[in-house]
Amino acid sequence: MKIVIADDHAMVRSGFSMILNFQDDIEVIGAAADGIEAYAMVAKRRPDILIMDLSMPPGESGLIATGKIKEDYPDTKILILTMHDDEEYLFHVLKNGASGYVLKSAPDEELLLAIRTIYEGGTYIHPKMATSLVREFIKKDKTASTEDLFELLSKRELEILPLIAKGYGNKEIAERLFISVKTVEAHKSKIMEKLNLKSRPELVEYALKKKLLDF
Amino acid sequence: MKIVIADDHAMVRSGFSMILNFQDDIEVIGAAADGIEAYAMVAKRRPDILIMDLSMPPGESGLIATGKIKEDYPDTKILILTMHDDEEYLFHVLKNGASGYVLKSAPDEELLLAIRTIYEGGTYIHPKMATSLVREFIKKDKTASTEDLFELLSKRELEILPLIAKGYGNKEIAERLFISVKTVEAHKSKIMEKLNLKSRPELVEYALKKKLLDF
DNA sequence: ATAGTCCCGCGGGAAATCCCTTGATTCCGC
DNA sequence: GCGGAATCAAGGGATTTCCCGCGGGACTAT
Numbered sequence: 001m002k003i004v005i006a007d008d009h010a011m012v013r014s015g016f017s018m019i020l021n022f023q024d025d026i027e028v029i030g031a032a033a034d035g036i037e038a039y040a041m042v043a044k045r046r047p048d049i050l051i052m053d054l055s056m057p058p059g060e061s062g063l064i065a066t067g068k069i070k071e072d073y074p075d076t077k078i079l080i081l082t083m084h085d086d087e088e089y090l091f092h093v094l095k096n097g098a099s100g101y102v103l104k105s106a107p108d109e110e111l112l113l114a115i116r117t118i119y120e121g122g123t124y125i126h127p128k129m130a131t132s133l134v135r136e137f138i139k140k141d142k143t144a145s146t147e148d149l150f151e152l153l154s155k156r157e158l159e160i161l162p163l164i165a166k167g168y169g170n171k172e173i174a175e176r177l178f179i180s181v182k183t184v185e186a187h188k189s190k191i192m193e194k195l196n197l198k199s200r201p202e203l204v205e206y207a208l209k210k211k212l213l214d215f
Numbered sequence: 216m217k218i219v220i221a222d223d224h225a226m227v228r229s230g231f232s233m234i235l236n237f238q239d240d241i242e243v244i245g246a247a248a249d250g251i252e253a254y255a256m257v258a259k260r261r262p263d264i265l266i267m268d269l270s271m272p273p274g275e276s277g278l279i280a281t282g283k284i285k286e287d288y289p290d291t292k293i294l295i296l297t298m299h300d301d302e303e304y305l306f307h308v309l310k311n312g313a314s315g316y317v318l319k320s321a322p323d324e325e326l327l328l329a330i331r332t333i334y335e336g337g338t339y340i341h342p343k344m345a346t347s348l349v350r351e352f353i354k355k356d357k358t359a360s361t362e363d364l365f366e367l368l369s370k371r372e373l374e375i376l377p378l379i380a381k382g383y384g385n386k387e388i389a390e391r392l393f394i395s396v397k398t399v400e401a402h403k404s405k406i407m408e409k410l411n412l413k414s415r416p417e418l419v420e421y422a423l424k425k426k427l428l429d430f
Numbered sequence: 431a432t433a434g435t436c437c438c439g440c441g442g443g444a445a446a447t448c449c450c451t452t453g454a455t456t457c458c459g460c
Numbered sequence: 461g462c463g464g465a466a467t468c469a470a471g472g473g474a475t476t477t478c479c480c481g482c483g484g485g486a487c488t489a490t
Contacts, residue, residue, distance in 0.1 A: 114342065123346040128332055130340035154466055167380070167415035170448065182469045185449065190466085200382035204419075208428060213419075369437055384448095385476060398439050400477075405437090 001119050004030040004045060006038035006065075007053040007081075016051065019108055026115065035065030042069050042076055048119060052098075054082040054089060063092055070097030077118045081111070090129050100124035152194050160187045164200070165207030216334050219245040219260060221253035221277065222268040222296075231266065231296075234323055241330065250280030257284050257291050264330060267313075269297040269304060278307055285312030292333045296326070305344050315339035367409050375402045379415075380422030 003026060007013050010033075017028045030045045032038040042050055054063060066078050079100040080093050090101055099118040102111055103126050114124035153161065156177075163173045170188070174181040197203045207213055218241055222228050225248075232243045245260045247253040257265055265284065269277040281293055294315040295308050305316055314333040317326055318341050329339035368376065378388045385403070389396040412418045422428055 117343055122343050124342045125340070125345035127329065127339045127342060128337050130345055131338035156467070165382070165419075167382075167417075167419035169415065169446095171446085179467085180469055181447085182471095183467070186468070187466095188448095189450075200384070204380075204382040204428075208423075213423060371438065386474095394438085395440055396476085397441060401439075402437095404478085 001025060001048040001115075002027055002029045002045065003049045003051060003115070004028070004032065004038070004041050004047040005051045006032040006035070006041070007051075008033050008055075009053075012053070016111075019111070020115075023112065026112075035068075038065050039069055039072075042073050046073065047076055049077045049079055049115060051079045051081050051115075054080055054084065054093070063089075063096060066093060066098055067096040079114055079118055079124070090125070101129055102126055103129075153191065157187055157191050157194075160184060161191050161203070162207055162212040164188060164191075165204045165213055216240060216263040216330075217242055217244045217260065218264045218266060218330070219243070219247065219253070219256050219262040220266045221247040221250070221256070221280075222266075223248050223270075224268075227268070231326075234326070235330075238327065241327075250277055250283075253277075253280050254284055254287075257288050261288065262291055263334060264292045264294055266294045266296050266330075269295055269299065269308070278304075278311060281308060281313055282311040294329055294333055294339070305340070316344055317341055318344075368406065372402055372406050372409075375399060376406055376418070377422055377427040379403060379406075380419045380428055 003020060005013050005016050005020075005028060007016070013031045013033075017031065020026045020028050029047055030041045032041045038050065038052060041047075050069065052066060066080070069076065070078060074097075077099045078097065079102065080089075080098045081102050081104060082089065083104045093101060100114045100123060102114045102124065106126065110126075117124040159177065160173060163176070168176075170181050170184045174184045177184070192198065192203060195203075195206060197206060218235060220228050220231050220235075220243060222231070228246045228248075232246065235241045235243050244262055245256045247256045253265065253267060256262075267277045267281060277295070277297075281295070284291060285293060289312075292314045293312065294317065295304075295313045296317050296319060297304065298319045308316060315329045315338060317329045317339065321341065325341070332339040374392070375388060378391070383391075385396050385399045389399045392399070407413065407418065410418075410421060412421060
């Protein structure tokens with residue numbers, strides 16, 4: 001596979017080139033000293049993988065370059081190689097389309113593993129960095145205890161609550177459930193009483209937190 | 216650090232015990248053959264780390280045991296060791312409180328690295344497994360293009376849309392923005408016209424997808 | 431400059447809908 | 461059999477919705 005290295009330190013570039021070229025399946029076909037050069041190099045050589053240092057001050061930051069390159073040349077996988085074990089970077093970089101994140105302090109084997117992983121379409125995140133990713137994931141997904149819900153609300157109420165939250169009118173709900181509008185209103189009152197909600201927005205928020213809004 | 220190993224294969228247990236006890240900083244203080252035994256062992260010995268095989272058929276699945284143990288003994292870190300490189304498992308296991316996920320096919324060094332990482336409070340996910348995690352993360356965070364929004368809707372409309380979606384009544388919105396109810400109605404009409412929405416639920420859905428509902 | 435367009439704000443009035451209180455039925459567990 | 465909850469429902473006042481229309485300010489193209 002063909003690789004381009006982008007790093008503002010010449011020594012780092014040649015060092016990694018040595019290591020990589022020593023591999024049978026890897027060929028370093030270019031190098032760049034900043035984000036702009038990296039973009040140009042990718043445009044010219046079309047590598048399979050671009051290894052990019054995040055902190056390249058002069059031309060353009062590696063982060064921005066990552067976004068641009070990924071947008072124009074999505075086939076080139078981007079592996080971020082950095083000395084920051086900062087969580088913030090990880091998020092931004094992933095959102096900008098990078099496929100991997102390896103610390104410069106990692107052993108050579110890890111770099112090679114990362115390269116081969118993303119070459120095959122995978123994503124390589126330095127395991128320790130996964131912490132923040134997992135935390136975010138759990139946070140976004142585990143808001144709902146769901147348990148307390150089923151204990152408090154009846155079947156009917158549990159059926160009506162999401163509909164209200166989704167913005168359906170009482171009439172629509174009534175038609176959908178083949179009951180009277182008045183009944184829907186009664187249920188709604190009961191729900192709000194049980195859950196100690198006193199306004200529609202609170203109800204929407206509640207439903208949202210309990211993941212009842214699945215459009 | 217003190218470790219308990221849970222695996223239904225005796226050979227696996229002794230094998231790993233050998234490897235781990237060979238380390239200066241690790242001491243295997245117990246073993247279990249199923250989820251129930253694992254729970255009891257954790258209750259008795261209070262290890263720093265529990266290494267758990269996911270697929271233990273007889274007593275109780277490792278997954279469920281993980282949840283129970285984590286709930287009652289949150290100080291014990293749980294490292295999942297499995298042969299499944301299945302995405303589904305990863306999610307469930309993380310939600311149930313595991314701190315690490317390592318494949319049985321991984322080299323010993325990786326296991327040791329994982330143990331030490333989670334002992335220090337980190338989270339270790341096998342890098343290749345990060346793929347699905349990242350995918351989910353990006354999906355949950357990048358649903359909104361947000362761009363098209365700001366082009367279509369005016370400032371005021373962009374201010375009102377979320378309020379409607381959140382369930383606020385026209386009157387409340389009017390009071391909050393110091394404008395007339397009639398004006399709110401007008402804006403609402405404009406919004407629905409521009410976005411081709413014809414009902415309140417559609418509007419809520421739209422707002423939700425654009426991440427405008429941030430309670 | 432003038433006309434066109436968009437954003438913002440406001441209003442009337444009629445019909446539909448929502449909100450709140452009250453009450454009837456049924457079913458369940460004690 | 462009796463309290464309690466679930467389900468259903470009506471009456472009446474408050475609110476929203478939907479149809480209209482009005483005017484001022486900003487920006488643009490002619």
